[in-house]
Amino acid sequence: MTGQVRTVDGRVAGRRGQATRQKLLDCLSEMLSSSPYRDVKVIDVARRAGTSPATFYQYFPDVEGAVLEIAEAMAKEGAGLTELVAGRSWVGKAGRQTAEDLVEGFLTFWRKNDAILRVVDLGAAEGDKRFYKIRMKILNSVNNSLADAIKDLQSRGKVDKEINAAAVAGSLVAMLASVAGHQKGFQSWGVKQSELKPSLTLLVHLGVTGKKPAK
Protein backbone atom coordinates (compact mmCIF):
# COMPACT_ATOMS: atom_id res chain seq x y z
CA MET A 1 0.00 0.00 0.00
CA THR A 2 1.53 3.26 -1.09
CA GLY A 3 -1.32 5.09 0.56
CA GLN A 4 -1.61 8.65 -0.63
CA VAL A 5 0.08 10.42 -3.48
CA ARG A 6 2.52 12.94 -2.11
CA THR A 7 4.36 15.93 -3.50
CA VAL A 8 8.12 16.16 -3.30
CA ASP A 9 7.90 18.40 -0.25
CA GLY A 10 5.65 16.00 1.60
CA ARG A 11 2.18 17.40 1.16
CA VAL A 12 -0.66 15.11 0.26
CA ALA A 13 -2.05 15.76 -3.19
CA GLY A 14 -5.74 16.57 -3.47
CA ARG A 15 -8.02 16.10 -6.42
CA ARG A 16 -6.70 19.05 -8.39
CA GLY A 17 -3.12 18.20 -7.66
CA GLN A 18 -3.54 14.64 -8.82
CA ALA A 19 -5.11 15.84 -12.05
CA THR A 20 -2.15 18.12 -12.73
CA ARG A 21 0.23 15.34 -11.89
CA GLN A 22 -1.50 12.99 -14.25
CA LYS A 23 -1.53 15.55 -17.00
CA LEU A 24 2.21 15.95 -16.65
CA LEU A 25 2.65 12.21 -16.92
CA ASP A 26 0.47 12.06 -20.00
CA CYS A 27 2.37 14.86 -21.68
CA LEU A 28 5.67 13.24 -20.84
CA SER A 29 4.41 10.06 -22.43
CA GLU A 30 3.55 11.84 -25.63
CA MET A 31 6.88 13.61 -25.57
CA LEU A 32 8.74 10.32 -25.32
CA SER A 33 6.90 9.04 -28.37
CA SER A 34 7.81 11.98 -30.52
CA SER A 35 11.34 12.92 -29.57
CA PRO A 36 14.56 11.24 -28.42
CA TYR A 37 14.77 10.49 -24.73
CA ARG A 38 17.93 12.53 -24.43
CA ASP A 39 16.16 15.62 -25.71
CA VAL A 40 13.08 15.52 -23.51
CA LYS A 41 13.26 18.63 -21.31
CA VAL A 42 11.25 19.43 -18.23
CA ILE A 43 10.33 22.81 -19.63
CA ASP A 44 8.80 21.26 -22.74
CA VAL A 45 6.70 18.83 -20.75
CA ALA A 46 5.51 21.62 -18.49
CA ARG A 47 4.67 23.91 -21.39
CA ARG A 48 2.72 21.18 -23.14
CA ALA A 49 0.76 20.54 -19.96
CA GLY A 50 -0.03 24.25 -19.72
CA THR A 51 1.86 24.70 -16.49
CA SER A 52 5.30 25.78 -15.29
CA PRO A 53 8.51 23.83 -14.72
CA ALA A 54 8.26 24.55 -11.01
CA THR A 55 5.04 22.63 -10.89
CA PHE A 56 6.72 19.64 -12.47
CA TYR A 57 9.34 19.64 -9.75
CA GLN A 58 6.64 19.68 -7.15
CA TYR A 59 5.51 16.22 -8.16
CA PHE A 60 8.66 14.58 -9.50
CA PRO A 61 12.32 14.79 -8.53
CA ASP A 62 13.35 14.83 -12.19
CA VAL A 63 12.44 13.46 -15.62
CA GLU A 64 13.70 10.03 -14.72
CA GLY A 65 11.48 9.95 -11.67
CA ALA A 66 8.42 10.68 -13.74
CA VAL A 67 9.41 8.07 -16.30
CA LEU A 68 9.65 5.50 -13.55
CA GLU A 69 6.12 6.39 -12.53
CA ILE A 70 4.80 5.78 -16.04
CA ALA A 71 6.76 2.59 -16.34
CA GLU A 72 5.38 1.32 -13.06
CA ALA A 73 1.84 1.77 -14.29
CA MET A 74 2.67 -0.04 -17.49
CA ALA A 75 4.28 -2.88 -15.61
CA LYS A 76 1.11 -3.39 -13.66
CA GLU A 77 -0.79 -3.78 -16.89
CA GLY A 78 1.94 -5.95 -18.37
CA ALA A 79 1.72 -8.47 -15.58
CA GLY A 80 -1.41 -9.66 -17.30
CA LEU A 81 0.73 -11.16 -20.03
CA THR A 82 1.05 -14.21 -17.81
CA GLU A 83 -2.29 -15.40 -18.99
CA LEU A 84 -0.89 -15.86 -22.46
CA VAL A 85 1.05 -18.85 -21.19
CA ALA A 86 -0.10 -19.97 -17.77
CA GLY A 87 -2.01 -23.20 -17.75
CA ARG A 88 -2.01 -23.65 -21.50
CA SER A 89 -1.12 -26.73 -23.44
CA TRP A 90 2.01 -27.13 -25.54
CA VAL A 91 0.92 -30.32 -27.24
CA GLY A 92 -0.35 -30.73 -30.79
CA LYS A 93 -2.56 -28.11 -32.34
CA ALA A 94 -3.21 -26.46 -29.00
CA GLY A 95 0.53 -26.03 -28.57
CA ARG A 96 0.80 -24.18 -31.83
CA GLN A 97 -2.08 -21.94 -30.79
CA THR A 98 -0.40 -21.21 -27.48
CA ALA A 99 2.78 -20.12 -29.21
CA GLU A 100 0.81 -18.04 -31.67
CA ASP A 101 -1.18 -16.27 -28.98
CA LEU A 102 1.93 -15.56 -26.97
CA VAL A 103 3.69 -13.94 -29.92
CA GLU A 104 0.63 -11.95 -30.89
CA GLY A 105 -0.01 -10.72 -27.37
CA PHE A 106 3.57 -9.83 -26.79
CA LEU A 107 4.01 -7.87 -29.98
CA THR A 108 0.78 -5.98 -29.40
CA PHE A 109 1.72 -5.02 -25.87
CA TRP A 110 5.15 -3.91 -26.96
CA ARG A 111 3.90 -1.81 -29.81
CA LYS A 112 1.36 -0.14 -27.58
CA ASN A 113 4.01 0.88 -25.07
CA ASP A 114 7.06 1.12 -27.26
CA ALA A 115 8.18 4.59 -26.26
CA ILE A 116 8.32 3.92 -22.55
CA LEU A 117 9.68 0.42 -23.02
CA ARG A 118 12.62 1.80 -24.96
CA VAL A 119 13.58 3.94 -22.02
CA VAL A 120 13.07 1.12 -19.54
CA ASP A 121 15.26 -1.11 -21.68
CA LEU A 122 18.00 1.48 -21.77
CA GLY A 123 17.85 2.08 -18.05
CA ALA A 124 17.99 -1.62 -17.35
CA ALA A 125 20.90 -2.15 -19.74
CA GLU A 126 22.74 0.70 -18.06
CA GLY A 127 22.41 -1.13 -14.80
CA ASP A 128 19.80 0.98 -13.05
CA LYS A 129 18.12 -1.34 -10.61
CA ARG A 130 14.82 0.49 -10.57
CA PHE A 131 14.37 0.15 -14.31
CA TYR A 132 15.72 -3.30 -14.10
CA LYS A 133 13.07 -4.28 -11.61
CA ILE A 134 10.30 -2.95 -13.81
CA ARG A 135 11.60 -4.76 -16.85
CA MET A 136 11.73 -7.91 -14.77
CA LYS A 137 8.20 -7.45 -13.55
CA ILE A 138 6.92 -7.47 -17.11
CA LEU A 139 9.14 -10.18 -18.50
CA ASN A 140 8.95 -12.31 -15.38
CA SER A 141 5.27 -12.90 -15.78
CA VAL A 142 5.89 -14.50 -19.15
CA ASN A 143 9.27 -15.93 -18.31
CA ASN A 144 8.16 -17.83 -15.24
CA SER A 145 5.17 -19.26 -16.99
CA LEU A 146 7.30 -20.37 -19.90
CA ALA A 147 9.90 -21.88 -17.61
CA ASP A 148 7.17 -23.75 -15.77
CA ALA A 149 5.84 -25.08 -19.05
CA ILE A 150 9.27 -26.35 -19.99
CA LYS A 151 9.83 -27.91 -16.58
CA ASP A 152 6.47 -29.61 -16.85
CA LEU A 153 7.38 -31.09 -20.22
CA GLN A 154 10.68 -32.20 -18.75
CA SER A 155 9.04 -33.97 -15.86
CA ARG A 156 6.87 -35.84 -18.31
CA GLY A 157 9.90 -36.91 -20.31
CA LYS A 158 8.99 -34.92 -23.37
CA VAL A 159 11.97 -32.60 -23.19
CA ASP A 160 15.64 -33.25 -22.36
CA LYS A 161 16.21 -32.88 -18.64
CA GLU A 162 19.59 -31.32 -19.07
CA ILE A 163 18.08 -28.23 -20.57
CA ASN A 164 18.03 -25.21 -18.28
CA ALA A 165 14.40 -24.17 -18.38
CA ALA A 166 14.95 -20.68 -16.99
CA ALA A 167 17.75 -19.90 -19.41
CA VAL A 168 15.80 -21.04 -22.45
CA ALA A 169 12.66 -19.25 -21.34
CA GLY A 170 14.64 -16.08 -20.67
CA SER A 171 16.29 -16.20 -24.07
CA LEU A 172 12.96 -16.65 -25.82
CA VAL A 173 11.43 -13.78 -23.91
CA ALA A 174 14.43 -11.62 -24.72
CA MET A 175 13.96 -12.48 -28.37
CA LEU A 176 10.32 -11.50 -28.30
CA ALA A 177 11.11 -8.25 -26.55
CA SER A 178 13.92 -7.34 -28.89
CA VAL A 179 12.05 -8.17 -32.08
CA ALA A 180 9.05 -6.27 -30.78
CA GLY A 181 11.22 -3.25 -30.09
CA HIS A 182 12.70 -3.23 -33.56
CA GLN A 183 9.66 -4.24 -35.56
CA LYS A 184 10.25 -1.49 -38.07
CA GLY A 185 13.82 -2.57 -38.46
CA PHE A 186 12.89 -5.88 -39.98
CA GLN A 187 11.37 -4.15 -42.94
CA SER A 188 14.85 -3.16 -44.11
CA TRP A 189 15.70 -6.83 -44.21
CA GLY A 190 12.76 -7.30 -46.51
CA VAL A 191 10.75 -9.00 -43.78
CA LYS A 192 7.15 -7.96 -43.46
CA GLN A 193 5.12 -7.86 -40.26
CA SER A 194 2.97 -10.72 -41.45
CA GLU A 195 6.01 -12.93 -42.04
CA LEU A 196 7.50 -12.13 -38.69
CA LYS A 197 4.83 -13.69 -36.53
CA PRO A 198 4.96 -17.18 -38.03
CA SER A 199 8.72 -17.23 -37.64
CA LEU A 200 8.56 -16.16 -34.02
CA THR A 201 5.82 -18.68 -33.38
CA LEU A 202 7.99 -21.39 -34.86
CA LEU A 203 11.00 -20.42 -32.77
CA VAL A 204 9.02 -20.19 -29.55
CA HIS A 205 7.43 -23.56 -30.12
CA LEU A 206 10.76 -25.10 -31.06
CA GLY A 207 12.41 -23.64 -28.01
CA VAL A 208 9.80 -24.83 -25.56
CA THR A 209 9.02 -28.26 -26.92
CA GLY A 210 12.01 -29.03 -29.13
CA LYS A 211 9.62 -29.93 -31.93
CA LYS A 212 8.06 -28.16 -34.85
CA PRO A 213 4.48 -27.05 -34.27
CA ALA A 214 1.63 -29.09 -35.72
CA LYS A 215 -0.24 -27.68 -38.66
Place this chain on the structure above:
Amino acid sequence: MTGQVRTVDGRVAGRRGQATRQKLLDCLSEMLSSSPYRDVKVIDVARRAGTSPATFYQYFPDVEGAVLEIAEAMAKEGAGLTELVAGRSWVGKAGRQTAEDLVEGFLTFWRKNDAILRVVDLGAAEGDKRFYKIRMKILNSVNNSLADAIKDLQSRGKVDKEINAAAVAGSLVAMLASVAGHQKGFQSWGVKQSELKPSLTLLVHLGVTGKKPAK
Protein backbone atom coordinates in the same frame (compact mmCIF):
# COMPACT_ATOMS: atom_id res chain seq x y z
CA MET B 1 36.99 6.78 -48.87
CA THR B 2 36.01 9.63 -46.62
CA GLY B 3 39.36 11.19 -47.36
CA GLN B 4 40.56 13.49 -44.63
CA VAL B 5 39.24 14.12 -41.19
CA ARG B 6 37.72 17.56 -41.06
CA THR B 7 36.75 19.96 -38.32
CA VAL B 8 33.24 21.33 -38.08
CA ASP B 9 34.33 24.57 -39.77
CA GLY B 10 35.87 22.76 -42.68
CA ARG B 11 39.58 22.77 -41.98
CA VAL B 12 41.58 19.60 -42.39
CA ALA B 13 42.84 18.17 -39.12
CA GLY B 14 46.58 17.63 -38.79
CA ARG B 15 48.39 15.15 -36.62
CA ARG B 16 47.92 16.99 -33.35
CA GLY B 17 44.31 17.71 -34.12
CA GLN B 18 43.54 14.10 -34.83
CA ALA B 19 45.14 13.09 -31.57
CA THR B 20 42.94 15.52 -29.65
CA ARG B 21 39.91 14.35 -31.54
CA GLN B 22 40.70 10.73 -30.76
CA LYS B 23 41.26 11.52 -27.11
CA LEU B 24 37.84 13.13 -26.96
CA LEU B 25 36.30 10.03 -28.51
CA ASP B 26 38.09 7.78 -26.03
CA CYS B 27 36.96 9.85 -23.08
CA LEU B 28 33.41 9.88 -24.36
CA SER B 29 33.56 6.11 -24.61
CA GLU B 30 34.66 5.81 -20.99
CA MET B 31 31.99 8.26 -19.96
CA LEU B 32 29.29 6.19 -21.63
CA SER B 33 30.44 3.14 -19.71
CA SER B 34 30.24 4.80 -16.36
CA SER B 35 27.21 7.06 -16.50
CA PRO B 36 23.77 7.10 -18.09
CA TYR B 37 23.65 8.32 -21.67
CA ARG B 38 21.23 11.05 -20.75
CA ASP B 39 23.68 12.52 -18.26
CA VAL B 40 26.78 12.62 -20.43
CA LYS B 41 27.69 16.29 -20.88
CA VAL B 42 30.12 17.85 -23.30
CA ILE B 43 31.81 19.71 -20.50
CA ASP B 44 32.58 16.50 -18.63
CA VAL B 45 34.05 14.83 -21.67
CA ALA B 46 36.19 17.87 -22.41
CA ARG B 47 37.40 18.14 -18.82
CA ARG B 48 38.34 14.49 -18.73
CA ALA B 49 40.29 14.90 -21.95
CA GLY B 50 42.11 17.85 -20.45
CA THR B 51 40.69 20.33 -22.87
CA SER B 52 37.81 22.76 -23.18
CA PRO B 53 34.23 22.37 -24.39
CA ALA B 54 34.98 24.69 -27.30
CA THR B 55 37.52 22.21 -28.58
CA PHE B 56 34.93 19.48 -28.53
CA TYR B 57 32.62 21.53 -30.69
CA GLN B 58 35.40 22.05 -33.17
CA TYR B 59 35.39 18.39 -34.03
CA PHE B 60 31.81 17.30 -33.39
CA PRO B 61 28.47 19.00 -33.83
CA ASP B 62 27.22 17.54 -30.55
CA VAL B 63 27.41 14.49 -28.29
CA GLU B 64 25.30 12.46 -30.64
CA GLY B 65 27.62 13.25 -33.51
CA ALA B 66 30.60 11.96 -31.59
CA VAL B 67 28.71 8.85 -30.54
CA LEU B 68 27.97 8.12 -34.18
CA GLU B 69 31.67 8.34 -34.90
CA ILE B 70 32.50 5.78 -32.23
CA ALA B 71 29.69 3.55 -33.37
CA GLU B 72 30.90 3.68 -36.94
CA ALA B 73 34.32 2.47 -35.92
CA MET B 74 32.79 -0.34 -33.91
CA ALA B 75 30.58 -1.34 -36.81
CA LYS B 76 33.64 -1.74 -38.99
CA GLU B 77 35.09 -4.12 -36.48
CA GLY B 78 31.77 -5.87 -36.04
CA ALA B 79 31.50 -6.68 -39.70
CA GLY B 80 34.06 -9.37 -38.99
CA LEU B 81 31.39 -11.33 -37.15
CA THR B 82 30.40 -12.70 -40.54
CA GLU B 83 33.19 -15.19 -40.31
CA LEU B 84 31.48 -16.85 -37.38
CA VAL B 85 28.87 -18.20 -39.77
CA ALA B 86 29.91 -17.81 -43.40
CA GLY B 87 30.84 -21.04 -45.11
CA ARG B 88 30.47 -23.20 -42.03
CA SER B 89 28.64 -26.46 -41.70
CA TRP B 90 25.36 -26.93 -39.84
CA VAL B 91 25.41 -30.70 -39.94
CA GLY B 92 26.25 -33.09 -37.14
CA LYS B 93 28.97 -32.25 -34.69
CA ALA B 94 30.31 -29.46 -36.86
CA GLY B 95 26.87 -27.85 -36.77
CA ARG B 96 26.90 -27.81 -33.03
CA GLN B 97 30.33 -26.24 -33.07
CA THR B 98 29.17 -23.57 -35.50
CA ALA B 99 26.29 -22.62 -33.24
CA GLU B 100 28.59 -22.60 -30.24
CA ASP B 101 31.17 -20.38 -31.89
CA LEU B 102 28.53 -17.99 -33.09
CA VAL B 103 27.08 -17.55 -29.61
CA GLU B 104 30.49 -17.20 -28.04
CA GLY B 105 31.71 -14.67 -30.57
CA PHE B 106 28.55 -12.66 -30.41
CA LEU B 107 28.45 -12.43 -26.63
CA THR B 108 32.10 -11.46 -26.47
CA PHE B 109 31.72 -8.73 -29.04
CA TRP B 110 28.68 -7.38 -27.32
CA ARG B 111 30.22 -7.34 -23.90
CA LYS B 112 33.29 -5.57 -25.22
CA ASN B 113 31.20 -2.80 -26.74
CA ASP B 114 28.17 -2.82 -24.50
CA ALA B 115 28.12 0.86 -23.63
CA ILE B 116 28.09 2.12 -27.18
CA LEU B 117 25.79 -0.63 -28.37
CA ARG B 118 23.20 0.41 -25.80
CA VAL B 119 23.10 3.87 -27.26
CA VAL B 120 22.98 2.57 -30.82
CA ASP B 121 20.12 0.31 -29.86
CA LEU B 122 18.20 3.17 -28.33
CA GLY B 123 18.81 5.43 -31.29
CA ALA B 124 17.68 2.73 -33.69
CA ALA B 125 14.57 1.97 -31.64
CA GLU B 126 13.75 5.66 -31.60
CA GLY B 127 13.78 5.62 -35.37
CA ASP B 128 17.01 7.49 -36.05
CA LYS B 129 18.15 6.24 -39.42
CA ARG B 130 21.83 6.88 -38.81
CA PHE B 131 21.89 4.64 -35.73
CA TYR B 132 19.65 2.27 -37.50
CA LYS B 133 22.09 1.91 -40.34
CA ILE B 134 24.94 1.16 -37.98
CA ARG B 135 22.97 -1.43 -36.09
CA MET B 136 22.11 -3.03 -39.41
CA LYS B 137 25.72 -3.04 -40.52
CA ILE B 138 26.68 -5.11 -37.51
CA LEU B 139 23.70 -7.43 -37.42
CA ASN B 140 23.52 -7.76 -41.18
CA SER B 141 26.84 -9.46 -41.38
CA VAL B 142 25.58 -12.24 -39.14
CA ASN B 143 22.00 -12.10 -40.31
CA ASN B 144 22.77 -12.53 -44.00
CA SER B 145 25.13 -15.37 -43.35
CA LEU B 146 22.56 -17.11 -41.18
CA ALA B 147 19.82 -16.56 -43.73
CA ASP B 148 22.06 -18.00 -46.42
CA ALA B 149 22.75 -21.05 -44.29
CA ILE B 150 19.04 -21.62 -43.81
CA LYS B 151 18.32 -21.17 -47.51
CA ASP B 152 21.05 -23.62 -48.31
CA LEU B 153 19.53 -26.20 -46.00
CA GLN B 154 16.16 -25.54 -47.57
CA SER B 155 17.46 -26.09 -51.09
CA ARG B 156 18.86 -29.41 -49.97
CA GLY B 157 15.52 -30.42 -48.53
CA LYS B 158 16.72 -30.46 -44.95
CA VAL B 159 14.49 -27.64 -43.79
CA ASP B 160 10.87 -26.77 -44.58
CA LYS B 161 10.68 -24.53 -47.62
CA GLU B 162 7.84 -22.50 -46.26
CA ILE B 163 10.04 -21.04 -43.57
CA ASN B 164 11.06 -17.43 -44.17
CA ALA B 165 14.82 -17.61 -43.83
CA ALA B 166 15.35 -13.89 -43.35
CA ALA B 167 12.71 -13.61 -40.64
CA VAL B 168 14.04 -16.56 -38.66
CA ALA B 169 17.63 -15.39 -39.01
CA GLY B 170 16.65 -11.89 -37.94
CA SER B 171 14.79 -13.16 -34.91
CA LEU B 172 17.73 -15.29 -33.83
CA VAL B 173 20.13 -12.40 -34.24
CA ALA B 174 17.78 -10.15 -32.28
CA MET B 175 17.73 -12.75 -29.54
CA LEU B 176 21.50 -12.90 -29.38
CA ALA B 177 21.78 -9.12 -29.32
CA SER B 178 19.15 -8.73 -26.62
CA VAL B 179 20.49 -11.46 -24.36
CA ALA B 180 23.99 -10.09 -24.81
CA GLY B 181 22.79 -6.64 -23.81
CA HIS B 182 21.12 -7.87 -20.67
CA GLN B 183 23.61 -10.49 -19.59
CA LYS B 184 23.62 -9.20 -16.07
CA GLY B 185 19.88 -9.31 -15.98
CA PHE B 186 19.74 -13.06 -16.30
CA GLN B 187 21.48 -13.44 -12.99
CA SER B 188 18.36 -12.20 -11.25
CA TRP B 189 16.50 -15.06 -12.83
CA GLY B 190 19.01 -17.37 -11.26
CA VAL B 191 20.66 -18.04 -14.60
CA LYS B 192 24.44 -18.02 -14.64
CA GLN B 193 26.62 -16.99 -17.54
CA SER B 194 27.81 -20.53 -18.02
CA GLU B 195 24.25 -21.83 -18.33
CA LEU B 196 23.28 -19.16 -20.79
CA LYS B 197 25.58 -20.17 -23.62
CA PRO B 198 24.37 -23.76 -23.97
CA SER B 199 20.79 -22.58 -24.05
CA LEU B 200 21.50 -20.01 -26.73
CA THR B 201 23.48 -22.56 -28.68
CA LEU B 202 20.54 -24.92 -28.53
CA LEU B 203 18.07 -22.29 -29.68
CA VAL B 204 20.26 -21.10 -32.52
CA HIS B 205 20.82 -24.62 -33.73
CA LEU B 206 17.15 -25.44 -33.42
CA GLY B 207 16.19 -22.29 -35.29
CA VAL B 208 18.53 -22.86 -38.17
CA THR B 209 18.24 -26.60 -38.66
CA GLY B 210 15.00 -27.45 -36.89
CA LYS B 211 16.85 -30.18 -35.04
CA LYS B 212 18.64 -30.54 -31.75
CA PRO B 213 22.41 -30.33 -31.97
CA ALA B 214 24.44 -33.52 -31.88
CA LYS B 215 26.44 -34.26 -28.77
Place this chain on the structure above:
DNA sequence: CGGTAAGCTGACGGCATGACAGGACAAGTG
Protein backbone atom coordinates in the same frame (compact mmCIF):
# COMPACT_ATOMS: atom_id res chain seq x y z
C1' DC C 1 -15.52 35.04 7.48
C1' DG C 2 -11.14 33.74 9.02
C1' DG C 3 -7.82 29.96 9.25
C1' DT C 4 -5.27 26.42 7.09
C1' DA C 5 -3.35 23.66 3.80
C1' DA C 6 -3.00 22.72 -1.16
C1' DG C 7 -1.65 24.43 -5.56
C1' DC C 8 0.86 27.24 -8.62
C1' DT C 9 4.32 30.50 -10.46
C1' DG C 10 7.83 34.38 -11.06
C1' DA C 11 12.28 34.97 -10.38
C1' DC C 12 16.94 33.76 -9.58
C1' DG C 13 21.71 31.70 -9.30
C1' DG C 14 24.05 28.12 -11.60
C1' DC C 15 25.52 25.50 -15.31
C1' DA C 16 25.71 23.57 -20.19
C1' DT C 17 25.45 24.94 -24.87
C1' DG C 18 27.29 26.60 -29.05
C1' DA C 19 29.57 30.42 -31.59
C1' DC C 20 33.35 33.55 -32.37
C1' DA C 21 37.63 35.98 -32.45
C1' DG C 22 42.01 35.93 -31.26
C1' DG C 23 46.20 33.94 -29.14
C1' DA C 24 49.59 29.93 -29.03
C1' DC C 25 52.21 26.90 -31.48
C1' DA C 26 54.72 24.12 -35.01
C1' DA C 27 56.80 24.08 -39.49
C1' DG C 28 58.55 25.91 -43.37
C1' DT C 29 60.97 30.01 -45.91
C1' DG C 30 64.32 33.52 -47.06
Place this chain on the structure above:
DNA sequence: CACTTGTCCTGTCATGCCGTCAGCTTACCG
Protein backbone atom coordinates in the same frame (compact mmCIF):
# COMPACT_ATOMS: atom_id res chain seq x y z
C1' DC D 1 66.90 34.32 -36.84
C1' DA D 2 62.84 36.94 -37.98
C1' DC D 3 58.76 36.23 -40.67
C1' DT D 4 54.83 33.84 -42.57
C1' DT D 5 51.34 30.48 -42.77
C1' DG D 6 48.06 27.47 -41.34
C1' DT D 7 46.68 24.43 -37.54
C1' DC D 8 45.11 24.17 -32.93
C1' DC D 9 43.21 25.66 -28.67
C1' DT D 10 40.76 28.64 -25.37
C1' DG D 11 38.52 32.95 -23.15
C1' DT D 12 34.42 34.91 -23.45
C1' DC D 13 29.74 35.75 -24.34
C1' DA D 14 24.62 35.32 -25.33
C1' DT D 15 21.25 32.02 -24.77
C1' DG D 16 18.45 28.68 -22.59
C1' DC D 17 17.42 24.98 -19.32
C1' DC D 18 17.85 23.35 -14.47
C1' DG D 19 16.26 23.17 -9.90
C1' DT D 20 14.83 25.94 -5.79
C1' DC D 21 12.41 29.29 -3.01
C1' DA D 22 9.39 32.71 -1.33
C1' DG D 23 5.13 34.18 -1.88
C1' DC D 24 0.71 34.55 -4.07
C1' DT D 25 -3.83 32.34 -5.19
C1' DT D 26 -7.31 28.93 -4.57
C1' DA D 27 -10.14 25.51 -2.21
C1' DC D 28 -11.99 23.60 1.85
C1' DC D 29 -13.86 23.67 6.59
C1' DG D 30 -15.85 25.11 10.95
